[in-house]
Amino acid sequence: MPKVSDEHREKQRQRILDAALTCVARKGFASTSMADIIAEAGLSAGAVYVYYRGKEQLTVDMGRRVLSEKVAVLDRFLAQDDVPSPATVVPAFLDHMPDDAFFPGVAVQVWGEAIHSQALAETAEKLIGEVTSHFSEYFAAWFRQSRGLGEQEALAEGRRVAPAVLGMVQGYMVQSVFLDDAGRKRYREAVAALVEGL
The missing domain is CATH 1.10.357.10 (Tetracycline Repressor, domain 2)
Incomplete structure (x- = not known):
């Protein structure tokens, strides 16, 4: 299995952060769920939770x-x-x-x-x-x-x-x-x- 590069990990992290900012700006912090962020990022739950355990x-x-x-x-x-x-x-x-x-x-x-x-x-x-x-x-x-x-x-x-x-x-x-x-x-x-x- 190929090793994931630091550059790829950083891009994934930024993708998730962009999604989180978009969701929170749209719905508010309290109303935004991890499911919303995962959907906005277009990644699997497993891929997101590798980087972040929660909001x-x-x-x-x-x-x-x-x-x-x-x-x-x-x-x-x-x-x-x-x-x-x-x-x-x-x-x-x-x-x-x-x-x-x-x-x-x-x-x-x-x-x-x-x-x-x-x-x-x-x-x-x-x-x-x-x-x-x-x-x-x-x-x-x-x-x-x-x-x-x-x-x-x-x-x-x-x-x-x-x-x-x-x-x-x-x-x-x-x-x-x-x-x-x-x-x-x-x-x-x-x-x-x-x-x-x-």
Whole structure:
């Protein structure tokens, strides 16, 4: 029997993730079953369950895939010789949020379901931790540059500020479910004003 390549496995995984995002965007997280995802992917149940045991496990990878695109915005700013200010970076990060099938609608649904599901609560905690870590790194770099802080002091200050900024991001995601483009723009402008003094 021929060995399955890593490339094939990754393509199958992405196919399943695409199907899951499509189903959840169409029906909502709570109403989407693994049977729906299997049918949408056009694969056998056995083929899907090789990769994912259930929706919660799928949600981790859905979130990671989408978040990797979002945090790339922060990484691009960090790669610059002069790190831009929070008044530029945080609104730019927000501007990339409501662009796909996962954010904001699916993410908000998952948070709601996490109240009743320990597995989803753990998933949400992991994803939030990953984004917070990226913001901590950005702010540490900004504080080194703008305040002349040493490495450890800058890291400590970055960790102190990042959770509050992440709260603004989460607020934006929730409100983006209901806001039009003008409302989202006003939110980004308000955030820029709030973080300008950091």
